[in-house]
Amino acid sequence: MRNLITTSLMAAAVCAAAATGAGAATTLIYGEAGPNRGVRAEGTQWLVDEVEKLTNGELVIDVNWGGALFSEKAAVQSLRDGVADMGSVIGVYFPQDMIAYGLADLPIPNPDPWVGMKAIDRIMRTNPAVTKNLADQNLVYVGTYTTSAVQVGCKGKSIKTLDDLKGLKVRGVGAYGKVFNDLGATPVDMSVYEAYQGLETGLIDCTQTYPYLVKALKFDEVFDSYTVLDWGQIGALGILMNKDSFDALSPEEQQALMTAGEGLADEFGRILGAANEESVQILKDENKEINTISDADREKLIAAGEPYVQEWITRADAAGLDGQAMVDEYKALVVEYTRERDEKGYPWAPKG
Numbered sequence: 001m002r003n004l005i006t007t008s009l010m011a012a013a014v015c016a017a018a019a020t021g022a023g024a025a026t027t028l029i030y031g032e033a034g035p036n037r038g039v040r041a042e043g044t045q046w047l048v049d050e051v052e053k054l055t056n057g058e059l060v061i062d063v064n065w066g067g068a069l070f071s072e073k074a075a076v077q078s079l080r081d082g083v084a085d086m087g088s089v090i091g092v093y094f095p096q097d098m099i100a101y102g103l104a105d106l107p108i109p110n111p112d113p114w115v116g117m118k119a120i121d122r123i124m125r126t127n128p129a130v131t132k133n134l135a136d137q138n139l140v141y142v143g144t145y146t147t148s149a150v151q152v153g154c155k156g157k158s159i160k161t162l163d164d165l166k167g168l169k170v171r172g173v174g175a176y177g178k179v180f181n182d183l184g185a186t187p188v189d190m191s192v193y194e195a196y197q198g199l200e201t202g203l204i205d206c207t208q209t210y211p212y213l214v215k216a217l218k219f220d221e222v223f224d225s226y227t228v229l230d231w232g233q234i235g236a237l238g239i240l241m242n243k244d245s246f247d248a249l250s251p252e253e254q255q256a257l258m259t260a261g262e263g264l265a266d267e268f269g270r271i272l273g274a275a276n277e278e279s280v281q282i283l284k285d286e287n288k289e290i291n292t293i294s295d296a297d298r299e300k301l302i303a304a305g306e307p308y309v310q311e312w313i314t315r316a317d318a319a320g321l322d323g324q325a326m327v328d329e330y331k332a333l334v335v336e337y338t339r340e341r342d343e344k345g346y347p348w349a350p351k352g
Contacts, residue, residue, distance in 0.1 A: 026253065027060045028245065031069035031078060031087035038216050039275045040145055040237075041065070043268040044088070047143065047239070047260050050267075054256035059249070061086070076240075080138045085245035088145075091236025092174050097137060099312075099319045100130040103326055104146070104235030106312055107175045107305030109298075110334045111149040111230035113276070114269030114346060119333035120144055120235050121265045125258075127329075129321050140246045143261030144238035145268055147210040148276055150176050150231055153223040154206035155199040158289055160227070162297045171195050171207040173234065175308035180208070182304055196222055210234075212272060214279035225289040226280075231301050239264070270348040 030048075034040055048061045070078035075089045076097045091098035092105055104120040124130055124141045134141055152159055157168055166184030170177070171192070181187045188204045195207040199222040207219075210233075214220050239261060246254065283290060293301075309327060316323030345351075 025058055025060045026249065027062055028085040028241075029069070030061050030063040031075065031084035032063055032065050033067040033070070033072035033075065033088065034065070036063075036065040039212055039268070039271050040088070042271050043145060043264060044239075046267050046271075047264055050260040050263060051256055054259060055253060059253045059256060076137070076139075079240055079242050082242050082244065084242070086142060086239060086241040089238060089240050091238075092234065096315075096319070098236055099316055100124070100127075100133050100321055100326070101141075101236040101238070102312060103316075103330055104144070104233075104237075105174050106309050106327070107150075107179060107232040107301070108309065108327070108331060108334070109302055110232055112338065112341065113146045113148040113233065113272050114265065115334055115337040115341060116233050116235045117144050117146050117265035117269060118337045119330050121262065122333055123326060123329060124238075125262065127326070133319065133321065134240070135243055138243045140241045140243050141261075142239040142241050142257060143264035144235065145264070146237060146272070147234040148212060148272055149210065149229070149233050151209055151211060151229055152206050152227045153199075153209045153214070153219055154225045154227070155222050156224055157205045158225040158227075158291065159206065159293075160291045161293065162300055168205040169203070171198060171204050173208055175305055175312075176208055176232070176234075178308060179301065179304045193217070195219075199223075211276035211279045215275065215282055216279075220279075220282050220286055220288065223283065223288055225291060226283050228290070228292040229298070229301065230292075231298065232305070266347045269346065273346070 032044060044063060048063060051059050051061055064084070069084050072090050073093050075087055076094045078084060079087055089098065091101040095102060101124065103123065104116065110116050121144045124144065159165060162183055165180060168185050169188050170180045170185040171188050171190050172180045177187055188198070190198055190204070192207065192209065192213065195204065196217055196219065198204040199207065209219060214223070249257070313323030313327060316326060
């Protein structure tokens with residue numbers, strides 16, 4: 001096994017991971033490019049607290065917020081090299097390294113955040129080829145987040161049908177942005193954090209967005225209309241760990257970390273569901289125009305996204321994965337967890 005951690009970092013890791021003496025705790029360093037606020041920060045803090053609880057305080061996670069250790073675009077290499085023991089990774093920035101995880105970013109029909117997280121979490125956790133792909137990069141998968149369903153917000157424009165996309169300047173990401181372009185929109189490359197100013201200044205007419213961001217980024221101040229696509233989601237957003245650091249933990253610590261990581265999908269589903277509802281209500285309270293595309297238009301979106309699903313399958317096959325089998329499994333798991341939700345309700349919903 002390759003050990004990519006530098007000498008100085010290795011010394012620090014040994015001090016943290018091999019603590020001695022009664023009551024001494026093992027400390028893992030976590031790198032997070034985002035701030036210590038918002039729904040993802042709340043989910044991360046839940047994981048930190050859950051791991052500490054499951055290990056009776058013997059395993060502690062020290063989160064370094066705001067890109068103090070590395071930026072979002074340097075996360076994978078930094079984790080491989082041991083800059084941190086674990087951290088958050090946004091898969092769209094690493095299309096080849098995170099090829100397996102990129103399955104969750106494909107325009108496959110599934111608007112429910114919890115269903116999507118449970119489906120991709122199962123695959124990332126149980127597929128031997130995925131585990132090997134990550135291990136070859138000195139990485140271990142821990143748990144997942146999601147941005148939730150891809151929707152569109154506009155200033156001065158309104159999207160009621162897909163024909164309304166033609167000629168609009170639209171900020172999009174991944175396959176979703178490519179489909180908007182295929183349907184006649186003019187693509188504009190900017191981050192979602194730049195979209196507020198882009199809308200305000202007219203650089204863009206519309207932006208790909210996610211419900212909870214309306215409140216988080218104050219998009220209600222610039223959105224004149226909001227269109228519900230209920231198409232797919234950006235789900236390759238989660239927690240990875242340096243494999244050397246993971247292997248240095250005791251079996252009990254490893255199990256606690258993985259148990260908390262698996263539970264993250266349920267907890268983040270609860271957090272995100274509440275945040276999404278609150279954001280949409282803000283738009284309603286401000287009498288913003290809210291549109292929902294027709295079922296026929298949604299079928300057109302699905303068909304338009306299919307070439308990008310096939311493109312991913314080809315790249316996954318080239319990386320030693322079985323792309324078609326993974327897509328089929330993901331779709332089957334979406335059906336399975338949708339049925340579980342419909343029959344039992346969400347895990348956090350009151351029973352009885």
